[in-house]
Amino acid sequence: MKKLVVLGILLISLFGFQSKSDSFDEIAGAMKAGQVGGLTQFFSSSVELTLLDNEGIYSKQQAEQMLRTFFNQHPPKSVSIQHKGSSGQGAKYAIIIYEASNGKFRSYIFMKDNGKGMQVNEFKLERE
Secondary structure, eight states: OHHHHHHHHHHHHHHHHOOOOOHHHHHHHHHHHTOHHHHHTTEEEEEEEEETTEEEEEEHHHHHHHHHHHHHHSOEEEEEEEEEEEOTTSOEEEEEEEEETTEEEEEEEEEEEOSSSEEEEEEEEEEO
């Protein structure tokens, strides 16, 4: 019986320490690499986008163009996920710090299930 308990604790420990990638990890990785397509693959067909002083609801294609311009003007230096969470209704959010060679930015990302899996509905990128 003792061996079974020890084995159970060992298995829980191993699985608990395994790092599983989630959408926010992939989004942060795309941001760090400056890969707009890797980022916008998670966007819904229309997204509430805030890029510095520009704010509005844009199509996925418009958002991609705007983000491409942003990344060209502010090349990534480092990216880190500051916080992740979820609501009782199943929505998920993350705060990601994006550091460029010419400034530091805070990104807020809100995802919810739109019937096609979890998709980004809101993406904000503002100066910190």
